[in-house]
Amino acid sequence: MGSIGQVNGASYFLCFKEITELAIKPLTKVPVRIYHLMSHFTKIVVFVEVKTSLCRLSAITSDSYFSPMENILALETMKEGHDGSGLGLMLKDLGGVFADFKDYPILSCICSDKGLDMLDEYMTQLGFETKFSWSPSIKTGIGIKPRDHYIARAYDYPSAVKGLDWRAKEEVLTQTRLDLRRLGEEDESIFAFSFYPDVLALKEVGDPLQLGEFFSLGNGQLEARQIIAQGRQNTNYDIYLYACHPFFIQGYATMTNGENTAFVPIKEFLTGLKNPAYRGYNSDSEVFAHILHYVDRTLGYPLTYYKDVITPLSNVEIDGRADAKALALIKRSLRPLCIDGPNAVVGFTPDGTVFMVQDAKKLRPGVVGGRSGKYGLMSEECGLDSVLPERDRDKDIFPMKYDMVIVPPGASEVIVWNQLQG
Amino acid sequence: MESTSGINESNELSLAEFPYIIRWREDRCTRCGKCTAVCPTRAIEPTVFLQRRAFSKGEGPNPEVTREVMQGVQQINDLERYCTGCATCSFVCPNVAIEPEYNPHHKFLFFKNKGGVPYKRGGRRNDPGVSTVDQLKFSRISMLTDPALDAARHEFYVRTLLGRVMPAEDLPLKTVDDKLMLSGPSTFIPPVREIFPIRIGSMSIGALSPNMWEGLAMGITYLNEVEGIPVAMATGEGGMPPRLLKSRFLKYFILQIASGYFGWDEIIHALPHMQEDPLAIEIKYGQGAKPGDGGLLMAYKVLNLIAEIRGVPKYVDLASPPTHQTKYSIEEAVAKMIQSMSMAWGFRVPVYPKISGTKTATAVLNNLVRNPYAAALCIDGEDGGTGAAYNVSLDKMGHPIVSNIRDCYLDLVAQGKQNELPLIAAGGMGKTGNLAANAAAMIMLGASAVDTGKYIMQAAAGCLGDEYNRCNICNTGRCPRGITTQDPKLYRRLDPDKVAERIVDIFVSANVELKKIFAPMGRSTQLPIGMSDGLSVSNKETAERLKITYAV
Numbered sequence A: 001m002g003s004i005g006q007v008n009g010a011s012y013f014l015c016f017k018e019i020t021e022l023a024i025k026p027l028t029k030v031p032v033r034i035y036h037l038m039s040h041f042t043k044i045v046v047f048v049e050v051k052t053s054l055c056r057l058s059a060i061t062s063d064s065y066f067s068p069m070e071n072i073l074a075l076e077t078m079k080e081g082h083d084g085s086g087l088g089l090m091l092k093d094l095g096g097v098f099a100d101f102k103d104y105p106i107l108s109c110i111c112s113d114k115g116l117d118m119l120d121e122y123m124t125q126l127g128f129e130t131k132f133s134w135s136p137s138i139k140t141g142i143g144i145k146p147r148d149h150y151i152a153r154a155y156d157y158p159s160a161v162k163g164l165d166w167r168a169k170e171e172v173l174t175q176t177r178l179d180l181r182r183l184g185e186e187d188e189s190i191f192a193f194s195f196y197p198d199v200l201a202l203k204e205v206g207d208p209l210q211l212g213e214f215f216s217l218g219n220g221q222l223e224a225r226q227i228i229a230q231g232r233q234n235t236n237y238d239i240y241l242y243a244c245h246p247f248f249i250q251g252y253a254t255m256t257n258g259e260n261t262a263f264v265p266i267k268e269f270l271t272g273l274k275n276p277a278y279r280g281y282n283s284d285s286e287v288f289a290h291i292l293h294y295v296d297r298t299l300g301y302p303l304t305y306y307k308d309v310i311t312p313l314s315n316v317e318i319d320g321r322a323d324a325k326a327l328a329l330i331k332r333s334l335r336p337l338c339i340d341g342p343n344a345v346v347g348f349t350p351d352g353t354v355f356m357v358q359d360a361k362k363l364r365p366g367v368v369g370g371r372s373g374k375y376g377l378m379s380e381e382c383g384l385d386s387v388l389p390e391r392d393r394d395k396d397i398f399p400m401k402y403d404m405v406i407v408p409p410g411a412s413e414v415i416v417w418n419q420l421q422g
Numbered sequence B: 001m002e003s004t005s006g007i008n009e010s011n012e013l014s015l016a017e018f019p020y021i022i023r024w025r026e027d028r029c030t031r032c033g034k035c036t037a038v039c040p041t042r043a044i045e046p047t048v049f050l051q052r053r054a055f056s057k058g059e060g061p062n063p064e065v066t067r068e069v070m071q072g073v074q075q076i077n078d079l080e081r082y083c084t085g086c087a088t089c090s091f092v093c094p095n096v097a098i099e100p101e102y103n104p105h106h107k108f109l110f111f112k113n114k115g116g117v118p119y120k121r122g123g124r125r126n127d128p129g130v131s132t133v134d135q136l137k138f139s140r141i142s143m144l145t146d147p148a149l150d151a152a153r154h155e156f157y158v159r160t161l162l163g164r165v166m167p168a169e170d171l172p173l174k175t176v177d178d179k180l181m182l183s184g185p186s187t188f189i190p191p192v193r194e195i196f197p198i199r200i201g202s203m204s205i206g207a208l209s210p211n212m213w214e215g216l217a218m219g220i221t222y223l224n225e226v227e228g229i230p231v232a233m234a235t236g237e238g239g240m241p242p243r244l245l246k247s248r249f250l251k252y253f254i255l256q257i258a259s260g261y262f263g264w265d266e267i268i269h270a271l272p273h274m275q276e277d278p279l280a281i282e283i284k285y286g287q288g289a290k291p292g293d294g295g296l297l298m299a300y301k302v303l304n305l306i307a308e309i310r311g312v313p314k315y316v317d318l319a320s321p322p323t324h325q326t327k328y329s330i331e332e333a334v335a336k337m338i339q340s341m342s343m344a345w346g347f348r349v350p351v352y353p354k355i356s357g358t359k360t361a362t363a364v365l366n367n368l369v370r371n372p373y374a375a376a377l378c379i380d381g382e383d384g385g386t387g388a389a390y391n392v393s394l395d396k397m398g399h400p401i402v403s404n405i406r407d408c409y410l411d412l413v414a415q416g417k418q419n420e421l422p423l424i425a426a427g428g429m430g431k432t433g434n435l436a437a438n439a440a441a442m443i444m445l446g447a448s449a450v451d452t453g454k455y456i457m458q459a460a461a462g463c464l465g466d467e468y469n470r471c472n473i474c475n476t477g478r479c480p481r482g483i484t485t486q487d488p489k490l491y492r493r494l495d496p497d498k499v500a501e502r503i504v505d506i507f508v509s510a511n512v513e514l515k516k517i518f519a520p521m522g523r524s525t526q527l528p529i530g531m532s533d534g535l536s537v538s539n540k541e542t543a544e545r546l547k548i549t550y551a552v
């Protein structure tokens, strides 16, 4: 096997192998995709493309609290796949300074001075009372221009809301987040990313490692049991914070490395569902979070049906499933939610389950590995090496097109659910 | 003052007024008579004329003049017998001695409406311009930010749904051990068919010759059973041969019921003997080529077979009324017809209306949205074809299909119903030969499928018609290709096997072309219905109207 060069960050390899040796195990630190097969006399010529795709994903789930710096360091090892143009962090099941505020909704946002005044006025008017407020200690002088306010604030519910059941409370929180977004959207004075108990979001433009330093994320104030992080590869001239992954809605979050070619029909279907929270869509990836929310929460389907909705099986494959009848109906009814294009989706659900799924052709890299108590779901193996160097590498899982890799809360085990078998 | 019209010809038409002028070459012609025998309109006839000849014999110029009686071919300057430009005379001429030439300065329409009878014809709208759908380009090309797919290597799902799709919220499902199961047999789940997104649109067995129809039917069957491409074909008004109604092939056909109900006696009688359900039932309320006008099968085409299938006497004009006479409101027309048709097949067959393109399409659509049994809406735009219609209807009535479909789709999107009620676009699909590209563009604008008719006649059977009014005499029963005639002398010119072969070629190629469009756009898992960000057009108004990208 020998390299024949690098094009746009993607290395191309050419190798000559006997046909029996076609099952190539990835030798490099990045996943390998067989690109093209061509019979060449008695040998098979295999062109292998080592994809270094857009954006890098780094998710960690553990039974104990850990620092987001672990995610960031993992992103750093995968640096050839992102250009350091942004970092998005979503923390769930919080420790650190938020350990004692698990029942209070936390508003994560970025504001200008004016935005903060508007926000305070609005929250007071609604009757939300600040229980605890946290802002990162900003380290200046490392080339990142600080915005006025980075805020994560735990609120106590207004008295009228306190007595409501959880679903009703959730609606109030979502509506409040949407209202804040509307308030500060035009002049970009408020970016409200999430307003939910035990969940915190932090996003900024810049190199992930530098941002870790900039936000002093190593100081132990922020910790969580599930953290998903995306290192951004920019494809736009201007980076708009609402277009930055991960995306959050009512306890569900997803992040993606890819391009969603079915974006417009999906967006139009979601907005037609008349859920006021199905809006935004500054990124074609935001729909992945909303589909998850719709399938799992609104329709009440078990989580694995997320995979069946976004990458439906062929009719023949469906016939092989025990739930074939239901699946055939779902495939039709949710036809516009089928994704297309290259995508690895990593996300979490309200109970703290973390998962990874691939597009129907497995066009993006992804690997899951770890040990009981801590697992990483990464774009590349080197990311896992950084977080879990002690794990048994032979047990690493490279989810293929039919797989949904699920790590339940507590991270005691990893389940590979195969769509063909259901 | 007394007119001189009785004593000279200055008020008669000259051939310069005619749409096609015959170029006959005396020097090549052997006077075999084939061209005059074959001309469907008798526009040419053998004639004799006196010819002056000057010959010089010997060394010097010493011309001798003789006058000889010659035989030849002449074009008749009678508009009842105008040359249609079909060029059948050229096909049969062994010596390349005759051909029609289009006359761009003709004044055909000024003289054609004789005796108070407006000009009737078959064919299409005589507008040779580039249609809007042909101006649309596919511009969202996947390349580096996402890899383009490989049309030859990756799996593609080029299928659409015909039938009312239930919203997910209404599906009768329950969760058992982390699996979804049907919660009970009591909920009605409307029938839905999975078909190839290009269908053969309604062309009746009366309008088409038996050989043409048989060729189409054979081609469709082969595509479904051998190629595995589930192409559907609609019958048009007038039923089907009873033999086919009772055959297992019925499942590939969409039976049309129109305002004349022709053929439905036979269909109803065949019902108890049917082995298969039809693919769907299409209720025709309108036709793009002649909106607001009923069907018309002229007497010359009502011969034995057609009289038998339709249950009518021979040699009578079969006119279907412009509307379904028994209904007096849209609620009744749509709801009752859909319901009774559904009931006839035990609610196992999708039933949908077809209307002509119109500004009121969204009103019809919204009526259907509220009817849970309505399986789709087919809209036939102004570029649709017909076997017989008034020229004025063909040329001047109707609505372009592109904005009609787009408006309807966006209307459904606004209601969140775009996946529930499929829209089928018809009229002018493949007008200039780009069938797959037109279909893909309509799909990206929001259609679930497209219908094509004229393209099929042209590509599978060599129909001679075009937008310069070439041929277009389908109404007369004298189709020179044997496509739209019931005269065995004419339709034996058409080999049904060849038609079937071409049908298979057309759809197998369209299948590849669709993949060639979808692959570079990164779409393979589902049909890209409503993927309007994939389209662009170089005309600003069109872009704004259709809400797509303006790109120059």
Ligand code: SF4
Pocket (backbone or CB within 6 Å): B020, B022, B035, B038, B039, B040, B041, B042, B043, B044, B082, B083, B084, B085, B086, B087, B088, B089, B090, B099, B100
């Ligand atoms: S072109 Fe057709 S209509 Fe004209 S003379 Fe020839 S055969 Fe007749």
Ligand code: SF4
Pocket (backbone or CB within 6 Å): B122, B123, B457, B462, B463, B464, B465, B466, B470, B471, B472, B473, B474, B475, B478, B479, B480, B481, B482, B483, B484
């Ligand atoms: S060839 Fe036949 S079907 Fe085609 S335009 Fe002429 S008459 Fe009509």
